[in-house]
Amino acid sequence: MKYQTQKIALAYFVVAMALFAVQVTLGLVMGWIYVDGNFLTEILPFNIARMLHTNSLIVWLLVGFFGAAYYLIPEESEREIHSTKLAYLQLAILVVGTVGVVLTYFFNLFEGNFLLGKEGREFLEQPKWVKAGIVVAALIFLYNISMTVLKGRKTAITNIMLLGLWGIALLFLFAFYNPSNLALDKQYWWYVVHLWVEGTWELVMAGILGFLMLKLTGVDREVVEKWLYVIVATALFSGILGTGHHYYWIGTPGYWQWIGSIFSALEVVPFFGMMAFAFVMVWKGRRDHANKAALLWSLGCATLAFFGAGVWGFLHTLHGINYYTHGTQITAAHGHLAFYGAYVALNLAIITYAMPVLRGRDPYNQVLNMASFWLMSGGMLFMTFTLTFAGTVQTHLQRVNGEGFMDVQDQLWIFFVMRFGSGVAVVLGAILFIYAVMVPRREVINPGPVVQDAAE
Numbered sequence: 001m002k003y004q005t006q007k008i009a010l011a012y013f014v015v016a017m018a019l020f021a022v023q024v025t026l027g028l029v030m031g032w033i034y035v036d037g038n039f040l041t042e043i044l045p046f047n048i049a050r051m052l053h054t055n056s057l058i059v060w061l062l063v064g065f066f067g068a069a070y071y072l073i074p075e076e077s078e079r080e081i082h083s084t085k086l087a088y089l090q091l092a093i094l095v096v097g098t099v100g101v102v103l104t105y106f107f108n109l110f111e112g113n114f115l116l117g118k119e120g121r122e123f124l125e126q127p128k129w130v131k132a133g134i135v136v137a138a139l140i141f142l143y144n145i146s147m148t149v150l151k152g153r154k155t156a157i158t159n160i161m162l163l164g165l166w167g168i169a170l171l172f173l174f175a176f177y178n179p180s181n182l183a184l185d186k187q188y189w190w191y192v193v194h195l196w197v198e199g200t201w202e203l204v205m206a207g208i209l210g211f212l213m214l215k216l217t218g219v220d221r222e223v224v225e226k227w228l229y230v231i232v233a234t235a236l237f238s239g240i241l242g243t244g245h246h247y248y249w250i251g252t253p254g255y256w257q258w259i260g261s262i263f264s265a266l267e268v269v270p271f272f273g274m275m276a277f278a279f280v281m282v283w284k285g286r287r288d289h290a291n292k293a294a295l296l297w298s299l300g301c302a303t304l305a306f307f308g309a310g311v312w313g314f315l316h317t318l319h320g321i322n323y324y325t326h327g328t329q330i331t332a333a334h335g336h337l338a339f340y341g342a343y344v345a346l347n348l349a350i351i352t353y354a355m356p357v358l359r360g361r362d363p364y365n366q367v368l369n370m371a372s373f374w375l376m377s378g379g380m381l382f383m384t385f386t387l388t389f390a391g392t393v394q395t396h397l398q399r400v401n402g403e404g405f406m407d408v409q410d411q412l413w414i415f416f417v418m419r420f421g422s423g424v425a426v427v428l429g430a431i432l433f434i435y436a437v438m439v440p441r442r443e444v445i446n447p448g449p450v451v452q453d454a455a456e
């Protein structure tokens with residue numbers, strides 16, 4: 001560790017991984033409810049489990065991004081984080097908010113209360129007081145990070161991270177705007193849900209991947225920067241108007257069908273760019289870094305993001321196709337692989353890279369970590385395939401033949417059984433990952449040559 005304050009990242013990563021375990025376990029519970037509809041109906045109804053699954057996903061990914069920023073910004077800016085106290089205060093606020101959310105959802109507390117009760121919009125169900133807490137935490141974070149960057153060395157990576165993280169916080173403000181007109185409500189809802197994952201989060205992804213490539217492959221900074229600028233420019237050019245692919249059927253004017261189709265089709269470009277970037281860097285790289293597992297996660301992230309977001313996104317993004325597939329299991333297939341490839345794998349890549357350094361035991365046991373990559377990613381891919389088949393059959397029976405929703409669901413049962421099976425693999429992979437980065441190896445079997453990060 002070059003800077004003491006990088007240690008802050010450790011606490012963030014531990015919280016992130018704990019929530020990750022909770023998130024995938026709840027996925028498994030829901031996967032079983034799909035197989036046996038009466039499972040846990042009294043204790044944990046499906047809608048509550050779903051809120052916990054998606055909200056814990058978003059929260060742990062964000063906590064991981066914050067941790068990543070606290071880890072990489074000191075190295076990039078060549079100075080310590082502005083305030084350690086504020087960083088831990090920020091984490092404490094986020095943890096209190098998370099506990100509040102879980103209790104509110106689980107016991108259905110304060111129902112209907114403006115400030116304390118849960119709200120009704122997917123992904124943004126958290127009560128107003130938690131939303132306000134998130135904004136306070138985000139402000140503390142932005143202040144802390146911006147002060148560090150402004151006083152230190154400015155690099156393309158710090159600039160892109162700052163742009164992305166400021167964008168995330170500003171867009172979240174739309175979570176407070178909830179007009180009673182349903183079309184307007186949806187229009188602004190997508191400002192958060194789409195402009196996050198297909199805009200600002202992509203910038204964070206480019207920043208973190210850029211940092212990892214710099215460290216792991218030893219390619220010149222100038223080369224990394226050129227790629228990053230192209231990726232960021234294409235991401236924003238396509239992603240902003242690409243929001244139109246959610247405006248086809250919500251009551252917005254018809255021109256959105258064209259704007260949405262054209263610009264969202266172009267969204268494949270930055271994801272392809274990110275994959276090409278990662279592989280070209282490894283190909284051109286001169287450094288044989290000891291942390292092979294971090295390289296595996298980085299390449300896996302770029303590749304699976306291209307397939308999950310790029311290919312599986314394109315699959316249903318043209319309005320003529322989306323007319324039939326809208327809101328079917330095709331959407332769920334895409335949602336799972338896109339989130340997993342782009343943002344879960346990204347977090348696990350930076351955690352895999354940083355943990356051995358943060359815990360002072362480099363090199364560490366990477367074999368288990370790499371095994372967890374294949375188990376988890378294999379599980380997610382299989383889940384994507386089963387949901388894609390389910391969605392294809394569903395689209396035909398329900399949207400083409402006009403059969404009833406529940407009749408069709410019954411006929412999809414076999415796919416849901418297979419989805420549950422792949423979910424078991426994912427959960428086992430997640431447990432293996434956490435074990436691999438948290439529990440030290442008892443003895444050194446073959447230390448091999450240790451290649452530390454050389455000064456760039």
Ligand code: HEM
Nearest residue numbers: 024027028030031331332335336339340344419420423426
């Ligand atoms: C890291 C891995 C995972 C990620 C990133 C993830 C992400 C998501 C997302 C984004 C949604 C909302 C989907 C949408 O609205 O289209 C969702 C829903 C869901 N997930 Fe996951 N999930 C993961 C793991 C799992 C696992 C292991 C299972 C277990 C089988 C699972 C089962 C489900 C189910 C049943 C739903 C509800 C779908 C519906 O409403 O029909 N997920 N997940």
Ligand code: HEM
Nearest residue numbers: 197245264267309313314316317326327331335338339342
């Ligand atoms: C990492 C980036 C991405 C993530 C995490 C992601 C995730 C998701 C999720 C969770 C949904 C379901 C939302 C809901 O209805 O509740 C969704 C919907 C959708 N996504 Fe993505 N996505 C990404 C990138 C893309 C890209 C690049 C495209 C197009 C090329 C795309 C096309 C779509 C479309 C068309 C829908 C609407 C599906 C429907 O009509 O039901 N996505 N995405």
Ligand SMILES: [Fe+2]
Nearest residue numbers: 194198243245
């Ligand atoms: Fe989108």
